[in-house]
Structure formats: C-alpha cells, structure tokens
Amino acid sequence: MKIALLGYGKMGKIIEGIALSRQHEIVLKIDKDNQHDLTVENLQKADVAIEFSTPGTVLDNISTCFSAGVPVVVGTTGWHNMMASVKANCEESGSTLLYATNFSVGVNIFFHVNKILAKLMNNYPYYEVQVEEIHHTQKLDSPSGTAITIAEGILDNLESKKEWVNLLTNAPTAEDNTVTADQLLIESHRIENVPGTHTVIYDSEVDSIEFKHTAHNRNGFALGAVLAAEWVQDKKGFYSVEDMFNFNV
Ligand SMILES: NC(=O)C1=CN([C@@H]2O[C@H](COP(=O)(O)OP(=O)(O)OC[C@H]3O[C@@H](n4cnc5c(N)ncnc54)[C@H](OP(=O)(O)O)[C@@H]3O)[C@@H](O)[C@H]2O)C=CC1
Ligand SMILES: O=C(O)C1=N[C@H](C(=O)O)C[C@H](O)C1
Numbered sequence: 001m002k003i004a005l006l007g008y009g010k011m012g013k014i015i016e017g018i019a020l021s022r023q024h025e026i027v028l029k030i031d032k033d034n035q036h037d038l039t040v041e042n043l044q045k046a047d048v049a050i051e052f053s054t055p056g057t058v059l060d061n062i063s064t065c066f067s068a069g070v071p072v073v074v075g076t077t078g079w080h081n082m083m084a085s086v087k088a089n090c091e092e093s094g095s096t097l098l099y100a101t102n103f104s105v106g107v108n109i110f111f112h113v114n115k116i117l118a119k120l121m122n123n124y125p126y127y128e129v130q131v132e133e134i135h136h137t138q139k140l141d142s143p144s145g146t147a148i149t150i151a152e153g154i155l156d157n158l159e160s161k162k163e164w165v166n167l168l169t170n171a172p173t174a175e176d177n178t179v180t181a182d183q184l185l186i187e188s189h190r191i192e193n194v195p196g197t198h199t200v201i202y203d204s205e206v207d208s209i210e211f212k213h214t215a216h217n218r219n220g221f222a223l224g225a226v227l228a229a230e231w232v233q234d235k236k237g238f239y240s241v242e243d244m245f246n247f248n249v
Helices: 010-021 032-037 058-068 080-092 105-123 145-155 219-232
Strands: 002-006 025-030 048-051 072-074 096-099 128-135 163-168 183-190 197-203 208-214 237-240
Touching: 002 010, 010 025, 010 048, 010 219, 025 032, 048 058, 048 219, 058 072, 058 080, 058 096, 072 219, 080 096, 080 237, 096 219, 105 145, 105 197, 105 208, 105 219, 128 145, 145 163, 145 183, 145 197
Parallel strands: 002 025, 002 048, 048 072, 072 096, 096 237, 128 183, 163 183
Antiparallel strands: 128 197, 197 208
C-alpha cells in the first residue's frame, strides 16, 4: 500500500516505522515546513492518507484528501465539534474517512466495557462518576479525544448524566470542580512525558470503583492507525474505528 503521512511529528514518525515493517511504502510526508506540498496531484500518488497533525490543520488536510479522492485515516483530535459537518461532506462527495479518538486495541476494549459498566451503574445511583485523563504537556487540546469518547459512552448509558464539562487542572484559570448533578466532570491533567492515561471513577461513601487504561508508549496507537489504513483503503463512506474492531463476545 502507498501511504501519505499528513503530520510527521511524534505519531507520524512511529506510524512510518510500523508501516514500513508491514511492507508498505511512504510516498508523501507532510509537516508544517512543507505543508504546501499537500496538493491533489501529490496526494493521488497514495492509496491512503494517515492524518496525525494538529487541531488547527486537520480540517484543511481532510478537505484536500476528499478533493483528491484518497481515503483518509484521521487520528488528530480537537475537532469534535465539526464531526457532523465533516461526515456530511464526506458522504455527499463520495469520499472515505475513518476516524478514531484512539486507535489502540486496549482503549477500544475499554470503550466497549465502559458502556456496559455505565448501564449497570443505573442500578446504583449512590455512586458519583467522573472521568480523568492525563497527557504530556505538549498536548494542544483538552479534554483528550479519548476522554470525550469515554464521556459520550457514559452519557449514552447512564441516565443521571446529561452533558460533560471539562476542568483542565493546571490551566491558569482553573478554579474548582463544582458541577451540577446532571453534569459529568472530565478532569484533564498535563504531566511531562505521559503518553495517555484514562480513568473512570465511580465513587460512593463506602468505596470507589476505578476503571483505568494506561498507554505505556505510542506504539499501540500507531499500529491501530496502520491497521485502519489497510482496512479502509478499498471502502467508501464515513467510518469510526468501532466499525473495524469486532468485540462481540
Ligand atoms: N487517535 C489516536 O490514536 C491518537 C491521536 N493523537 C492525536 O494526533 C495528533 C498528533 O499527535 P502527535 O504526533 O503526538 O503531535 P505532534 O505535535 O508531535 O505532531 C504533529 C505534527 O503536525 C505538524 N503539522 C503542523 N502543521 C501541519 C500541516 N498543515 N500539515 C501536516 N502536518 C502539520 C506539526 O509540525 P510543527 O510541530 O512544526 O508545528 C507536527 O510535526 C494530536 O491531535 C493528538 O491528539 C495522538 C496519539 C494517538
Ligand atoms: O495527544 C496525544 O498524545 C493523544 N491524543 C489522543 C487523545 O486526545 O485522546 C489519544 C491518546 O490519548 C494520545
């Protein structure tokens, strides 16, 4: 498979190594310095694009992939509020996009069990739930895309919660974590060199239940993105990583 890498930072470089080890070829590498090389003509040399850039550049890059008719796997987070319009654009133009807030197998298992746990917890209303995420200090967005997916899994299944709210704990404006009873708190912490840790906590007066995923490095995210590129390259439409993983038990 011929791959275009859109974003050649921490993730782009690891994805390159994994793609080469799986006998794929990298035909285009776009970063900030050579972003003007991202043309329809250059992109059409690739069978698929893998996009891990920044929240501020991802939408233009997706749009160029759609114009080129090249399927795109998107890992960049921080554009959650634009999802519906990108999906509509993808479907109307007959393009292909596969998106995940987190491509690792472990987190996708976590997403699945999180929904089942939230449904179960409807029977135990004396537990208060919250989500915590910890990431490295270079991270541009908060909460993490993964934390948003976790929160959505809870909101869809736990009747007491209607919306999520975020508290970035080391932001200059961080005040307190007061939330109303129907709000789900996501606490975001930024600590050097942490690849990504997510915890769902159900707390009562007598005990706490903690459900946690810890990434030890970025390799799981990168492998998942390459597997997604292999899976989506001959498909049409808008997909989420859930369409690729099959967790029926
Ligand atoms: N879905 C998932 O599984 C995962 C998602 N992510 C997400 O992926 C994104 C990238 O993460 P990460 O690699 O760690 O971040 P990095 O900051 O290490 O890499 C992003 C790269 O994009 C470059 N860039 C800037 N402008 C453009 C442009 N117009 N086109 C292409 N590239 C550009 C940046 O260059 P410069 O630094 O010079 O500005 C930088 O090298 C983030 O949104 C992150 O949250 C991360 C891990 C897993
Ligand atoms: O920026 C990161 O590093 C990560 N971003 C993704 C997110 O926002 O959830 C996935 C992973 O946690 C690492």
